[in-house]
Every structure is written in C-alpha cells, then in structure tokens.
Amino acid sequence: MNKGLAIGNNKVNLLPFSGWMVVFVLVPIALVVYYAFTDVDGFTLENLKWVGTYGKTLWLSVVLAFYATAICLLLAYPIAYSMSRASARVQRNATLIIMLPMWMNFLVRTYAWMTLLEDTGLINSALRAIFGMDFPGLRLINNHGAIVLGMVYNYLPYMILPIYTSMTKIGTSLIEAARDLGANGAQVLGRVILPLSVPGIISGITMVFIPSISTFIISKILGGGKDYLIGDLIEDYFLGNSGVVNYNIGAALSLTIMVMILAATFIMNHFDKDASTSGGGVI
Amino acid sequence: MKRRITALLLLAAMLAGLCACGGPGMNDTVLNVYNWGEYIDLDVLDTFTEETGIRVNYTTYASNEEMYAKIVSGAASYDVIIPSEYMISKMIGEDLLAPLNFENIPNYALIGDAYKGLDYDPENTYSVPYTWxxxxxxxxxxxxxxxxxxxxxxxxxxxxxxxxxxxxxxxxxxxxxxxxxxxxxxxxxxxxxxxxxxxxxxxxxxxxxxxxxxxxxxxxxxxxxxxxxxxxxxxxxxxxxxxxxxxxxxxxxxxxxFFDSMCVLKGSKHQAEAEAFINFMCRTDIAVLNAEEVCYAIPQVEAFNELDEETREDTMVYPPEEVLAKCEVFVDLxxxxxxxxxxxxxxxxTSYLLIAPENAIYVRENSMFLLYAHIPTRIVFEEVLFVTLFGIFASFIASFFASRGMAKLTVAEVLRND
The missing domain is CATH 3.40.190.10 (Periplasmic binding protein-like II)
Incomplete structure (x- = not known):
C-alpha cells in the first residue's frame, strides 16, 4: 500500500470501528463460546452433545434455508442483470423499489403475508370469489412452503443488490467484444457475465443463507409454530418458553450455527479465489 | 458474575430503563409494574398516580416463563409483578419474592377466604390474588x-x-x-x-x-x-x-x-409504594373496573357483588362447584x-407422524456431530411441489424481465455502433 495515499493515520481512523467490533462482536462471541463449553460446574462438553439430539431440527433449517437461497438466486440473477444494463434513471428507481419494502418493519411484513395466505385470507377469498367454489386442498400457510416464501420475500433484496453491484462493474465493452468474437447470448452469459459476477453471487448467497438459517419468527408466524427451526430452539433456551432456561445449551446451538456458516463461507470463498481480484461483492 | 455479564450485554435495555426513571415528575418515585399483556384497565394507573403522586412504569409480558427469564437475567428491575400460581411457588423457592407487610394492604380483607392460603403460598406471605x-x-x-x-x-x-x-x-x-x-x-x-x-x-x-x-x-x-x-x-x-x-x-x-397474584420482588427499592399499589388494586371500585376490562373472575368479594348479574352467573367465568372440583391448579414442577x-x-x-418409516431418509454421520434426520415425505412431495411451482413461476417472471433487459442491450448496442 502506498503510504502517501492514506488520509490521516490509518490506525487512528480504524479506532472507532475496532472499538465497536471488540465490544459488540468479539466479546459477545467470546461469551457464546464460554457459555457453550461450561455449565454450573465448569467446563463440559455436555451442551454440544445436546446439540446432537437436535439433528432433525438443524437439518430442516438447512434444507429450508437452502431452498430460500436457491429461489432467491434464481429470482435475483435476471433482475440484477436487467437492472445493471438499464439506464441510470431505471437503475435508481429499481433500487428504490427493491429497498422500499425494507422501510417497513420486518414483523409487519411477515404478518401481512399471514393475512394473504390464510384460508380466509386475501388469496383464498379472491379465488373463492372468482371461481365460486372452495379449494380445501389449497393450504398456503402453516407449512414449509410458506416459511420458504417468507424467507424469500424478506431476504430477496440482500441477493439482488450485491449481484447488481458486481454486474454494474462488467463493462459493456466486454460483452461487445464477446459478441464480436462470435459468442451467442448463452455463451456471453456463461463465459463472461457469470464468471465476473461470482463475487456478487457469493455475497448474495451468504447474506440470504445466514438470516434464513437462523430465523425464528418466520417459522412461528407463517409456519404456524408446527416445526421448530434452529432459531426457535435458541429462542426457547434463552427465554425459557418451553419451561427451561438454559443459556449454555442455547449458546452451544448458536455456536453450532456459527461454525456451520463459517465452514460454508470458507468453502464458498474457495470458489471465489480467481474472481475475488475483480471485486464487486458487498461483503 | 453471570448476571453481571448479561447485564453488561443488555446495556441498551438498562439505559432505556434509566431514562424512564430519570424524567421529571411530581414525585421522584417510579414504580415498575410488570404484568401480563391486556390484563388491566389502563386508566386505573392514571388514577393511582393522581391519588398518590407515584408514577407507574408499566410493562407487559406474554408468559410466566418470559417474565421469569427477564427477572433472573437481571436485565431490568421491577417492583410489582403478577405471575401465576406455579411461577409464584417457584419464585418463593428461589427466594425472589419479598414477604408483604399486610398492614399496608388493608384491602386484603376484602379477598374471599376461598382464595387465601392456597397451596402455592400456604401462609399467604408473598402474594395477593388479582384474578383467577x-x-x-x-x-x-x-x-x-x-x-x-x-x-x-x-x-x-x-x-x-x-x-x-x-x-x-x-x-x-x-x-x-x-x-x-x-x-x-x-x-x-x-x-x-x-x-x-x-x-x-x-x-x-x-x-x-x-x-x-x-x-x-x-x-x-x-x-x-x-x-x-x-x-x-x-x-x-x-x-x-x-x-x-x-x-x-x-x-x-x-x-x-389458575390464580394470578400480585407480588413484590425481593430487592425492590419501593416496597411500601408497591404495597400501596397492591392495596389500591384490591379497592372495590378499582377491582370492578379491572374485572370489567379483563373479563376474568375476581377474588375480591365486594367487587364481585357489584358486577352485573349476567357476569356473576356466567358459568364460564365463575364455573359451578362441581366443575371446579375437577379443575386442577398447577404446582411448580x-x-x-x-x-x-x-x-x-x-x-x-419436531415430529412428523405422517411419514411412513420406509420413506424416511437417513443422513449419515457427520464429522462435526451426529446429524441424524428424517426428511419427512411432506417436504419431499407436497411442499417441494409448492416451492418448485413457486420457483418456476418466479423464474418465468424473472426471465421475462431479463429478456426485456437483453432487448434493451441490443438496441443500445445498435445505437452505439451507428
């Protein structure tokens, strides 16, 4: 790094952020680790053994988060592409529209889906009014599909924006060059655009997968509280909803998710090795 | 130690509490009352402040467990709480409640004898029944x-x-x-x-x-x-x-x-004011207002007699003896x-009764820990179907937009080439 380019002393510049990180990130993580490996008697591995008994719940969380992430990617990629190729005005407005729902409270948005999806909700009532008959088999809420829908709806912007950012950095000249050299649409997409947008895809996946795997309120509201996700379990252990308050098991569960996410990020960054020099991701 | 760490982490919550305490008022005393949601006639709190000058900081919880978790975490301090009977006996056992000075609660005499000395607080040292x-x-x-x-x-x-x-x-x-x-x-x-x-x-x-x-x-x-x-x-x-x-x-x-009773937390700095509040809540006119608002049965005899006849004879609120005989009160487990x-x-x-065992898929041992899971057939068929259909529908819409984007690109290209 060229020292002449730095404004002020870098160490001093970083001080507020470092302070923030230590107090609100490092210390809490240290506490989670401390709680995960102790109980009233001191060091123990019992808590992690407990985590093993929740394999099913962990698996369900992973599966649902995976679906949500995949659908988000499927949805976001074409949108981000079209946006990045549109005029500056369209880009501005599109970004605004994508961000718009996030101005509303997360809980309110999720509750709104409840009133849409219920048997007596808007969608079913509309269908009933149009076709003049009941659709008793059409259960839109209180199942896994509804949970995934809630995740997709809430986290889609986190997928679109990083991909969009990385795509705006792909110069039109690159695409023109590819076309000049005889590449068709699919080849341009596969050989030029896709590889160059990998950093954005990776940030997007991370930013959707992480909140999806740890959500607890979506499963409660849209899943009818019928299936525990790992986030519900952690909430239960900290708030004692199921009659037992146990920070240690709660911390062990949190630690497990953290390790899983860390591992996933590590693997994904491996893919990113070549592309990372081109930058463009949010994270 | 643990409590102190937690308290540190919940600094924000504490600061909020401090702000609430720091504001100006006619009386410096602020009573922190922690009650179930929608479980009081809120106007009553204003009446209390008008009469005594004691301000009330009123917050609510959704379950006994939530209240308990909040109190043991040490994140906030409360004076008056209104838990259910099994939680009261648990809290008595853990020495979290303060014995009441009944000289400050003369209206306790108005509580029916049937509601005194119940199992959860046999000597009635810690609690005054609010509703049941x-x-x-x-x-x-x-x-x-x-x-x-x-x-x-x-x-x-x-x-x-x-x-x-x-x-x-x-x-x-x-x-x-x-x-x-x-x-x-x-x-x-x-x-x-x-x-x-x-x-x-x-x-x-x-x-x-x-x-x-x-x-x-x-x-x-x-x-x-x-x-x-x-x-x-x-x-x-x-x-x-x-x-x-x-x-x-x-x-x-x-x-x-169930019996929800008013208690004072041990370590409350406003024990006398808290008792004044409990006494106020037992006063006949206030008990009537609350009973009319929350619709639960009340143990205060004089107030009960002032309720309209329809309420008093509602067997759902005040079930007859033979039904009550079959009912059971929770004890602390x-x-x-x-x-x-x-x-x-x-x-x-986490159970899925609907899956037949032959349809269960077993995920083999994972290096991190034993990851053993049934994938319920419900995920495999019905819901994957829903998710997939949704995905296909979504990608249709998406590709529509994408194709329009492509079209725009070619037009732009053409223009530039010209």
Missing amino acids: GTVVIVYNTKYVDEADVADESIELLWNEKYAGKILMFDNPRDAFALAHSKLGHSMNTQDPAEWEAAADELIKQKPLVQAYVMDQVFDKMISEEAYVAPYYAGDAITMMDENEDLAAYVPVEGANQ PPETLLLQSELWTKTK
Whole structure:
C-alpha cells in the first residue's frame, strides 16, 4: 500500500470501528463460546452433545434455508442483470423499489403475508370469489412452503443488490467484444457475465443463507409454530418458553450455527479465489 | 458474575430503563409494574398516580416463563409483578419474592377466604390474588356440529373432522395439561411414563393442528380462520364479544385453574409504594373496573357483588362447584420434570407422524456431530411441489424481465455502433 495515499493515520481512523467490533462482536462471541463449553460446574462438553439430539431440527433449517437461497438466486440473477444494463434513471428507481419494502418493519411484513395466505385470507377469498367454489386442498400457510416464501420475500433484496453491484462493474465493452468474437447470448452469459459476477453471487448467497438459517419468527408466524427451526430452539433456551432456561445449551446451538456458516463461507470463498481480484461483492 | 455479564450485554435495555426513571415528575418515585399483556384497565394507573403522586412504569409480558427469564437475567428491575400460581411457588423457592407487610394492604380483607392460603403460598406471605380463571375450549358454532360439543369434552381438540381448523397452545405447560386431562392424569404428574403418554397424544394431535399460537388465537378465531381452540376464560369472552358465533365451555375432564397474584420482588427499592399499589388494586371500585376490562373472575368479594348479574352467573367465568372440583391448579414442577417436559415438547414440535418409516431418509454421520434426520415425505412431495411451482413461476417472471433487459442491450448496442 502506498503510504502517501492514506488520509490521516490509518490506525487512528480504524479506532472507532475496532472499538465497536471488540465490544459488540468479539466479546459477545467470546461469551457464546464460554457459555457453550461450561455449565454450573465448569467446563463440559455436555451442551454440544445436546446439540446432537437436535439433528432433525438443524437439518430442516438447512434444507429450508437452502431452498430460500436457491429461489432467491434464481429470482435475483435476471433482475440484477436487467437492472445493471438499464439506464441510470431505471437503475435508481429499481433500487428504490427493491429497498422500499425494507422501510417497513420486518414483523409487519411477515404478518401481512399471514393475512394473504390464510384460508380466509386475501388469496383464498379472491379465488373463492372468482371461481365460486372452495379449494380445501389449497393450504398456503402453516407449512414449509410458506416459511420458504417468507424467507424469500424478506431476504430477496440482500441477493439482488450485491449481484447488481458486481454486474454494474462488467463493462459493456466486454460483452461487445464477446459478441464480436462470435459468442451467442448463452455463451456471453456463461463465459463472461457469470464468471465476473461470482463475487456478487457469493455475497448474495451468504447474506440470504445466514438470516434464513437462523430465523425464528418466520417459522412461528407463517409456519404456524408446527416445526421448530434452529432459531426457535435458541429462542426457547434463552427465554425459557418451553419451561427451561438454559443459556449454555442455547449458546452451544448458536455456536453450532456459527461454525456451520463459517465452514460454508470458507468453502464458498474457495470458489471465489480467481474472481475475488475483480471485486464487486458487498461483503 | 453471570448476571453481571448479561447485564453488561443488555446495556441498551438498562439505559432505556434509566431514562424512564430519570424524567421529571411530581414525585421522584417510579414504580415498575410488570404484568401480563391486556390484563388491566389502563386508566386505573392514571388514577393511582393522581391519588398518590407515584408514577407507574408499566410493562407487559406474554408468559410466566418470559417474565421469569427477564427477572433472573437481571436485565431490568421491577417492583410489582403478577405471575401465576406455579411461577409464584417457584419464585418463593428461589427466594425472589419479598414477604408483604399486610398492614399496608388493608384491602386484603376484602379477598374471599376461598382464595387465601392456597397451596402455592400456604401462609399467604408473598402474594395477593388479582384474578383467577380456568382454561376453556372455544369453538365456532357455525362450523362445529352440536353433537360434537354436546358432551363438553376435551376430545373436540382431537376430532379429525376439524383437521386443520384446530389451534393449540404454543406453550408446553398448557398444552401438556390438556393432554394429561384427556388421559385422566394429574396435570402435575411427575411420572415420566405419563408424560411420554401425553406427548404421544400431542404428537397424534399434531396433524390436525392448524397452528400453535398464543395471542394470535384472537385473530384466527375471530376471523374464523380456525374453528376450535383452547384458551383462558377471560380472553375467550373477549373473543366472543368480537364474534357472536363463538361459544366456549370448561371441559368435563377438568382443566387448569389458575390464580394470578400480585407480588413484590425481593430487592425492590419501593416496597411500601408497591404495597400501596397492591392495596389500591384490591379497592372495590378499582377491582370492578379491572374485572370489567379483563373479563376474568375476581377474588375480591365486594367487587364481585357489584358486577352485573349476567357476569356473576356466567358459568364460564365463575364455573359451578362441581366443575371446579375437577379443575386442577398447577404446582411448580421439579427441574427433572421440567427438563423432560421441554424435551418432549421439542419432540412434539419436531415430529412428523405422517411419514411412513420406509420413506424416511437417513443422513449419515457427520464429522462435526451426529446429524441424524428424517426428511419427512411432506417436504419431499407436497411442499417441494409448492416451492418448485413457486420457483418456476418466479423464474418465468424473472426471465421475462431479463429478456426485456437483453432487448434493451441490443438496441443500445445498435445505437452505439451507428
């Protein structure tokens, strides 16, 4: 790094952020680790053994988060592409529209889906009014599909924006060059655009997968509280909803998710090795 | 030590509390009252401040467990709390409650003798009863056949005819109590076999359950999204006021009878003011206002006599002796039973009775820990279908936009080339 380019002393510049990180990130993580490996008697591995008994719940969380992430990617990629190729005005407005729902409270948005999806909700009532008959088999809420829908709806912007950012950095000249050299649409997409947008895809996946795997309120509201996700379990252990308050098991569960996410990020960054020099991701 | 660490982490919450205490007022004393949600006539608090000059910082919780977790975490300090009986005995056992000075609570004399010296606080040293009630089963007369409710049984919650239209408590203590009553157990049983049997009942019921809810029950019952739900008597009346087709009964098998009582936390800096507040809440005119607002049964005899006749004779609020004889009051369960309850509740919540064993897929041992899972067929078929259809639909829309984007690109290219 060229020292002449730095404004002020870098160490001093970083001080507020470092302070923030230590107090609100490092210390809490240290506490989670401390709680995960102790109980009233001191060091123990019992808590992690407990985590093993929740394999099913962990698996369900992973599966649902995976679906949500995949659908988000499927949805976001074409949108981000079209946006990045549109005029500056369209880009501005599109970004605004994508961000718009996030101005509303997360809980309110999720509750709104409840009133849409219920048997007596808007969608079913509309269908009933149009076709003049009941659709008793059409259960839109209180199942896994509804949970995934809630995740997709809430986290889609986190997928679109990083991909969009990385795509705006792909110069039109690159695409023109590819076309000049005889590449068709699919080849341009596969050989030029896709590889160059990998950093954005990776940030997007991370930013959707992480909140999806740890959500607890979506499963409660849209899943009818019928299936525990790992986030519900952690909430239960900290708030004692199921009659037992146990920070240690709660911390062990949190630690497990953290390790899983860390591992996933590590693997994904491996893919990113070549592309990372081109930058463009949010994270 | 642990408490101190937690307190540090919840600095923000503490600061908020401090701000609330720091504001100007006619009296420096601020009484922190922590009560169930929608469980008081809020105007009463203003009356209290007008009369005594003591300001009230009023906050609410949704369950005994939530209240307890908040108090033991040390994140906030409260003076007056209104827990249910089993939580009171637990808190007495853990030395969290302060003995009351009844000289400051003369209105205690107005509480009926039937509500004094109950098991959870035998000497009545720590608590003054506020309201009581039972769990009832609410149903919609428009959709539920009369024949199915004629016997006023708990079985209605397990009736397959109403599959997908039944709601259930989203808290293990109440949910297990219903299952225990159905099987004829005591809801305070400590026999693991009986708990296992009750869990089997809940698992059997799960495919019929639309959702496990607490406060959402109001919305879902009033909008007729669900037809059958167990809930607390006073709240059931609130629902019935909103939707005339709703009715309710106390099940013949017996139900949980609860007493919510006012207590003062140990270490409260305003014990005398807290006692003044409790005394105020027991005053006849105030008790009447609260009773009319919350619709629960009240133990204050003079206030009861002032209620209108319709309320006094409502057998759902004030069930007759023979029904009450079958009802049971929760006692504080020992830790090992609570742990079992928590385990079985998680088992219920993570069970998929609908899968046939041959359809279960086993994920093999994972290096990190034993990851053993059934993938329920429900995920594999019905819901993947939904998710996939949604995905296809979404990608159609997406590709439509994408193609338009492509078109724009070529136009732009053409223009530039020109």
